[in-house]
Amino acid sequence: MNPPDAPPPGIRLGPEQRLAWLRLIRSENVGPVTFRALINRFGSAQEALEALPALARQGGSTRAVRVVGLEAAEAEMGLAERLGARFVCLGEPDYPAILRAADAPPPVLAIMGDAAVLNRPTVAIVGARNASLAGIKFARHIAAELGRAGFVVVSGVARGIDAAAHEASLDSGTIGVFAGGLDRPYPRENRPLMRRIVDSGSCLVSEMPFGWEPRAIDFPRRNRVVAGLALGLLVVEAASRSGSLISARLAAEMGRLVFAVPGSPLDPRAGGTNQLLKEGSLLVTEASDIIDVLRPMDGRLGLRAGHDIEEGEEEMMGAAPTDSERQRIIEALGPTPVAVDDLIEHTGASPGTVHLTLLELDLAGRLERHSGGRVSLLA
Structure with missing residues (x-):
């Protein structure tokens, strides 16, 4: 049996495999779901890389899909090493056990610092960038109390509540998640x-490439990693329309517990947290409100049985769809998200045929994936 803070067992990739994984996830239109489907289909990242151009053409792409070359991947590896960072792949011992248990975890994470904190019990704290003094003081207090209770604090290294939570947990353990590359702090x-x-013995992580400047559309992706790394997520202050509420929604979809701090109805920064409480989030006025609920989950409750990706065994999706099958599936899709199971039932196509067609559309940049495994066709 592993000691409480030991990383889960796993197999480390060889240098060539690691480069192939990095090339694949950095290639155009390849996200976590598509990455897994490609490995399942072809058995290895290298085989999947060779198949990308043909799959994208079959999905209707009118131009060559961008496949990251070996030199570009080696350059990113080299930059990571010079900056004191490294890449950890899904299924390796240092990959966070709790993130493995999330739906569509990032296949590759860049980590700077001590990865040991990633496999300790973790609580996310998020909130407003323009936080009030009272909100900042409360976030610091809660983060410090959680640290003394043995929890690591994870947040998005933003202004306001995020920064306060990190600062208060430097001595006990904290994880900062980037929306851009680790060499592009924001x-x-x-x-x-x-x-x-x-320097304090904690770490920074990102699924984005080195050199990537964060854009507005990258922050929800960052928020998904923040939520996925935590047993529970606390929102301290958040307006009615804020990124913190996206984090709360993502956490709830992953089955994480969502906590919220009540605020004055007259303060717009409390509009989002008060709404979360109306919707059933757990009310927090002191650290014990979180600790008492999460303490029984310290053992991660089987989270080590995560969604690893293993090379070497092909999981056949089925034969390539015929033109008529592909057209029938595409015609059934539209801008409104639908469940894949409903698509299979409606078209009468086999599950393997539908999934392979969706993979082709994804690589051609014509498919959008939504929460709950739903998909829609892009214009």
Whole structure:
């Protein structure tokens, strides 16, 4: 049996495999779901890379899909090493056990710092960038109390609540998740804090490439990793329309517990948290409100049985769809998300044929994937 803080067992990839995984996840239109489907279909990242152009053409792409070359992957590996970072792949011992248990976990994570904190019990704390002084003080207090209780704090290294939570948990363990590459810290004013996170024995993580400048559309993806790394997520302050509420929704979809701090109805920064409480989130006025609920989950409740991706065995999706099958599936899709099971039932096609057609559309940039395994066709 593993000691409480030991990483889960796993097999480390060889250097060539690691480069192939990095090339595949960095190639155009390949996300976590598509990555898994490709490995299942072809048995290895290298075989999947060779198949990408043909699959994209079959999905209707009118131009050559961008496949990341070996030199570009080696350059990113080299940059990571020079910056003191490394890549950890899904299924390897250092990959966070709890994130493995989430739906569609990132196949490759860049990590800077001590990865040991990634496999300790973790709580996410998120909230407003323009937080009130009271909100910042409360976030610091809760983060410090959680640290003393043995929990690691994870957040998005943003201004306001995120920064306060990281600062208060530097001595006990904290994880900062980037929306861009680890060499593109955002906001720049938090660079000293990011350095202190690494120097204190904690770590920074990102699924995005080195050199990637974070854009607005990248933050929900960052929020998904924040939520996926935690047993529960606390929202301290959040307006009625904020990224923190996206984090809360993602956490709930993953089966994580969502906590919220009540606030004055007159403060717009409390609009989102008060709404979460109306919808059934757990009310928090002190750290014990979180600790008492999460303490029984310290053993991760079987989370080590995660969604690993293993090379070497092909899981056949079925034969390539005929033109008529492919057309029938595409015609059944539209801008409204539908469940894949409903698509299979409606078209009468085999599950393997439907999944392979969706993979082709995905690689051609014509498919959008939604929560709950639903899909829609892009215009």
